[in-house]
Amino acid sequence: MSQTVTTEVPVETLMRAEVTAGRPQPLGATVDANGVNFAIFSERATQVDLLLFDSYDAPVPARVITLDHERHHSYHFWHCHVSNLGPGQVYAYRMDGPHHTKESGTRFNPRKVLLDPYSRANINTLWDRKLAVGPEDNCAASMRSMVVDLDGYDWEGDEPLRTPLADSVIYEMHVGGLTSSPTAGVSHPGTFSGVVEKIPYLKELGVTAVELLPVFDFDEMQVLRSGPDGAPLTNYWGYDPFGFFAPHSDYCSDPCGCKHIEEFRDMVKALHKAGIEVILDVVFNHTSEGNEHGPTISFRGQANEVYYHLWSQDRRHYMDFTGCGNAINANHPAVAKFIIECLEYWVTEHHVDGFRFDLASELSRGAEGFEMETPPVLWGIELSGILSETKIIAEPWDGGGLYQVGRFPGKRWAQWNGPFRDDVRRFVRGDAGLVGTLATRLGGSRDLFGRQGELPTNSINFITCHDGFTLNDLVSYNGKHNLANGEAGADGSYENYSWNCGVEGPTDAEEVERLRVRQIKNFAAILLLSRGVPMILAGDEFRNSQGGNNNAYCQDNQISWLDWEQAQKENEVRDFFRGMIALRKRFAALRQPRFFEDRRNERGLPEVTWHGCQLEQPGWEDGQARALALTLAGFDGDPDLHIVLNMFHLGLDCELPHVPGHRWALAVDSSRGPGEDVRSPDAPLPLDGHTFHAHGRSVVVLTSLPDDGGSTR
Structure with missing residues (x-):
């Protein structure tokens, strides 16, 4: 040690x-x-x-x-x-x-x-x-x-896990929020050590990577304003760094001691032993020093004109493409050196497996603030030998209007797929005429990533993230409820594509609650059935709620902290998530790192066939369509899959394709209750007949089984 x-x-x-x-x-x-x-x-x-x-x-x-x-x-x-x-x-x-x-x-x-x-x-x-x-x-x-000595730590043979992106399931979480609540029951709440205590839970859930909200040192004592109750509101998320090479002091069990690095390394090593990678959410687009009215902490007092974008007409004022007061001049040679050396440091010295870049499009801006075709810092990151086996993920937009989903510079960058989020939300809400768009999202978003010769693994698919509603709130609120943030409700997105299932907020109405649970299952199923890389927001798997707050960046309290008593109560949703993650791992057809191709398996099935209620009639031009089905061919001995997505409020009878010598068995049905919604691989439910009745607002997955002499349907 x-x-x-x-x-x-x-x-x-x-x-x-x-x-x-x-x-x-x-x-x-x-x-x-x-x-x-x-x-x-x-x-x-x-x-x-x-x-x-x-x-x-x-x-x-x-x-x-x-x-x-x-x-x-x-x-x-x-x-x-x-x-x-x-x-x-x-x-x-x-x-x-x-x-x-x-x-x-x-x-x-x-x-x-x-x-x-x-x-x-x-x-x-x-x-x-x-x-x-x-x-x-x-x-x-x-x-x-x-001063820190980086030598002498016993890594016990730890090596990078190098999980392929196609096989990854990412769990986005806040280090403090994971265990700050007394309900977490850990020895060191809100710390790297607290994360270690929750590793058995993460392993059981089945995720392959944690994506940690910023862990670079930030000013958690910065009071932004007061809430309606007079309580101070501080920088909770951490998207305001000043110490890029330093683990955040407040996430250490002894913030004043000398074990900052040791505690971070202990967490990484423990996660790796559990087969879980560590991805850091990094903020290289701005710093905590803010605009000309902000504090002098580091960069401003050393080389202000180098580190920041300044207006050429009057260099007292800072360009702001981030909404945070300043913007880092990332493509200045000295700043690019700083960024790349920082990333390489976290990989070589702390065994980090990858990075998610906040407002990454800001890093593609040149000295005058305009978009560059080949930004040196982004290509330097992509081409770095030390970073060559790490995951690099872009949030491909910034606060200045630059939007680069599907055209982010470079080839290796995975990108947060905002259109996936919005299109799936609208489809599950019940919006009509989206089946063609949904098919594109299910297949890896070829419209976004196929144009530049990229792959479905360039797409980070998500329904929710730290920024916005939780999954439970997405199905419980029609509008945001952000008064606690002290901004008179003006902050946060107005368009969330949410639906409260009939009642705004918490309710005792059993029929509303059952519908909400089903909708959460539908979102989880579509996310984990889609090609690309799924990302889950921590707590979504047990219906964590922020009370309708869709911008809880300043809420270092019960609004943002995960409630582990809730985790114990919501077994049905948690088990569904766990079952869907396991199902994704079991069937290679769901994890292919390429777009659908024109090929057939040994049973003669095309790799994908699209349907509606009738076979091979998906209704691409039907402006009222709310249901889509697809058959995925299994290769190399894998079963075939038939998936039905019915977001119509009524049940529909859907024709089943004929597979010679095989019959269909039920693997997933989001309309069913605990234990029957995701069936054990050892207990599929064989079906008879030529059709299947998909209940309203449900996702169904069928698998093919060799026929034992009964129906071949």
Whole structure:
């Protein structure tokens, strides 16, 4: 395990430490046998001071080392080596230089203490955000970086899992929200250690990867506003980072200690032992420093004009393609280097399996903010040898109107498929005339990804995600209920394609509740029957609710925390999810990494045949159609599958195709109750006759069985 370290260093040690020139690379604080090498980027700084603290909560540094321009400056970098220092040393910077905000965009301010952008761990116990904005010196209320030794951890032979995308089932979750509720029953609620305690549950569910909402250090103490009850609302989701190389302090069992990295690694190692990959939701489109009225934390005080998009007419003002005050100038060479080295660090040092890039289209913008045809940072990520076996997933839009679903730069990028979400929501709600569109989504969205020679595995299919309604709320509310966010209900999407099944919000009406359960099952079934990569929002499998809040970004409370008592009560929905995940894994026809092809199996069936209630009459042109069926051929000895999707409110009799020597058996019927909605592979229900009655608003899956002498239908 990692060596024991301390954040308290005798002042005498700091004062006697020898300072030498050091090296400009690697950036950050690097431990060696003789001490620590410090290196930081700044093109225009005229003075750089390294601050060394004798404890994490010291109001002032015990020693200040002013770097000499001739000795400690190489090209774009400032650097020095300090002897006799080691892991646990707390440090920060001050920088001076031009403050020409309008002309050049520089914002050097020697009164502000700066974090190291490459810091592996940060301390924020003294942090006061307001003092980082005003004119006064903020040293006594600043954040600090901490030296970390990356060697010595026992990975116990851990290796990347490399689960193929086609075989993946992703579980999107918030590290804190997973176990913050007292109902979670864990030893360290809301932490990386808490996640470890829930691994048996995740393994039983059957997911192959967790996608963690941001775990880079962010300012969880930032008060955004007050809610209607006067309670402060803070940054809960974490999409506002300042420490890109550092695990978020508040997700550690000891935020002030030196085990940030060890606890994160312990979580990754434990998940890998359970066969579950770790994908990080990363935010390289903006930072916590905000616009010209925001705090100086790191980048602004070192190279503001490099890290951010600034308006050319008046460089005091920040371009904002994110809705968060600033936008990172990702394709500047120094910033692209920072981003790629950050990603490679999380892979090499923490064994992370992949990344989901928030508002990824912002990373395709050039210096003036316009879309680039071949953005260097995105191609650098795609072509990196270190990242070559990781999953890279784009949210292919940004807050400035750039929308790139199906045309995101590069070939290897998987993309969040917003049209899949919207089209499936409308179909399950009962909107008519969507069967052709739904068929395209079921087949992997060839209309979006086939044009550039990509594959269904470029499509991340989802019904819900952190941003929007939960699945339970999607079937329980016609409109959003966001008053708790303190924005008078103006935030969050107005168009959710939801349907409350007859009553707004919670109800005791049994018929409404049964319909809601069926609709949730329908969504889950369609998601897991579609080609592409399914993603499930944590808690959807047990009807987690946010009370109709479709934008709970500021709700670090019971609104967002998963209720594990609810998980114990909702066995039916949870077992259905588990059964559908297992069914997807069992049948290769559901996981093919290619679009449907013109080929037949050994029984003579085409790979796919589309139907309506009558065979081979799918009703593509029927503006009232609300039902679709398809037959999928099984290859290499696999059974054939026949799927019926009936979102009409009444039951329909659907013709069944003839498979010589075989008969059909019921595997899934979302209209049935617990234990019969997803049947055990060992207990299929053989059918007789030429038709099947699909109940209103239901999804049915049939499998072919060798005929034992009975009906061949």
